[in-house]
Amino acid sequence: MNIILVSDVFGKTPALEKLGEELNTTVIVDPYDSKNMDFKNEAEAYSYFMDKVGLDKYLSKLLEISTSISLDTTLIGFSVGASVIWKLSANPLVKNISCGICYYGSQIRNFKEVNPLFEVELIFPKMETHFDVLQLQSDLCKKENVKTSKVDYLHGFMNSDSTNYNKVAYLEQLNYLLLKLQGQNTNQL
Template sequence: MSIILVSDVFGITPALLKLKDKLGANTIVDPYKGKSMGFKNEAEAYSCFITTVGLDRYVSQVVKTLASLDSQTTLIGFSVGASAIWRLSLNNDNNIIKQAFCFYGSQIRNYTNIDPCFKINLVFPKNESHFDVSKLKEELTKKNNVITTQVDYLHGFMNYYSSNFNQVGYEQHVALLRSNAS
């Protein structure tokens, strides 16, 4: 059994490497193929992701990583990483994905037609500026294999480099992941 972290637009950061160790994760998939980008802020990270990678290419990177596995895995994704996991949840070739935990995947709202082939836990923030989180949560809760939770934290609460980082929320969810991700 393995755990794979699928990063947000910041990619590999010292904080994400610490999270990998805390969770005993085997691999980090990131948009920049392991290169530390050192972004100054979320706007810079998002702009780089959109212009150099994009969601479709990122989904392909995650699928390629999964293709090399020979045992079941748990996926844990953040923001665009969560959206990538949602997009690939249509298939579970070789039954390789045991489950997924997806934090504040805001692009999921554009792919509500997907019916995941594996258990997927969606953790939504308190609110999002571009859509009604409660309405999306209500719609997705009706699907098989989907568990939704809406927390009192904002998009990015698990990312130390986000302006919305929340230490309490981070610690709570690391503890939840430790007890449920393996």
């Protein structure tokens, strides 16, 4: 099984590469062609991403990669990476994605009309400043192929470059992912 990480606005960072190693990731997709951007903070990273890349361009990049794979693949995304996985999930051209695991994809709120064609697990933070997490969960959990949950941490808790990074949460979710991925591999034997 392939595992592809889809980065947040920080792009490919040493911390994300470390997570990739822990999960035995095949590829890391990021908006900046693997260039280390070395952003000073989230505001700078978000501003650069929106000005220079944007969700549609990032989605096109992930679509190109997703349609070229031939093995069963799980996508794991963070923030804007989670949002592009969500948008990708409705594309009938994507054939070999078995599952998307999406952490704190806040832009998903703008694409509630998406109906995923593969299993998507949405893991939301305990709160977001721009929308009601519980309401979004309620709207999305009724959809086929969608599972939602809310954790007791803030947006960015998996990224050590984020002000909301939480080591305990990171380790909890790392263990969760390892068990989930191991279960998927076992189911395919």
